[in-house]
Amino acid sequence: MDPIQRVASREVYRNPWMTVREDAVRRPDGSAGIYGVVDKPTYALIIPLDRDRLRLVEQFRYPLGLRRWEFPQGTAPDLAEVPPAELARRELREETGLRAAEMTELGQLDVAPGLTSQRGHVFLASGLTEGEPEREPEEQDMRTAWFSRSEVEKMISSGEITDAQTVAAYGMLLLHERG
Incomplete structure (x- = not known):
């Protein structure tokens, strides 16, 4: 049994990228509470590696009001x-134009498990060939x-790189290479 049980749930916001819900919950001691959850689909983060070079993308991250370097995701x-x-x-392909001959899954990351249900899969991309990016309007x-x-x-x-998923994925790459 889960330590916290959902009693009721209501969607309070939705857009094409996420939903926000508020759950009525019961704690292990029987007391009632609420929990706000941001639901987002699973994401993929890609580490493009060519010999000793890594490909990053930089973009404006609106919630921070800053441009940030990170792995494509x-x-x-x-x-x-x-x-x-x-x-x-x-x-x-969309963000960098690169195509990979091989994609090796390195593991999973939970973005912010106290706030969102979103989980991610980290991939190492190798055997890369260049191409044109196919970016979305937001990119x-x-x-x-x-x-x-x-x-x-x-x-x-x-x-200069503060994206938590990028930093964690780089650590996963290092562990993968150590075997």
Whole structure:
């Protein structure tokens, strides 16, 4: 049995990328409470690796009011659930124009489990070929560039890369390579 039980739920907001719901809950001691949850579809994050170079994208992140460098990542449109490897290939092509001969799943990440149900799959993309990006309207300001590993590590250390999923995925890559 779950420590917290949902008694009732109501949707309070919806758009093409997420829904927000408020759940009436019962805690283990029997007391009542509420829980707000942001539901978003599963996302894929892709680490494009070519020898010692990593491909990042930079875009304006409206909630922060800042431009941020991160690994390509995203969800399918209209709250659709898409098989993770298919989604990873689509996001990689869409944001960078790259096509990968191989996609290796490195693991899963939970974005913010105290706030959202969203989970992500991290993929290592290799055997890359260049192509033209196929960006969505929200991504029209996106830039993309190759960085050496040492540059990426300096960007993480200096706070230039602050996207939690990117930092965690880079750690997953390092663990994967250690075997």
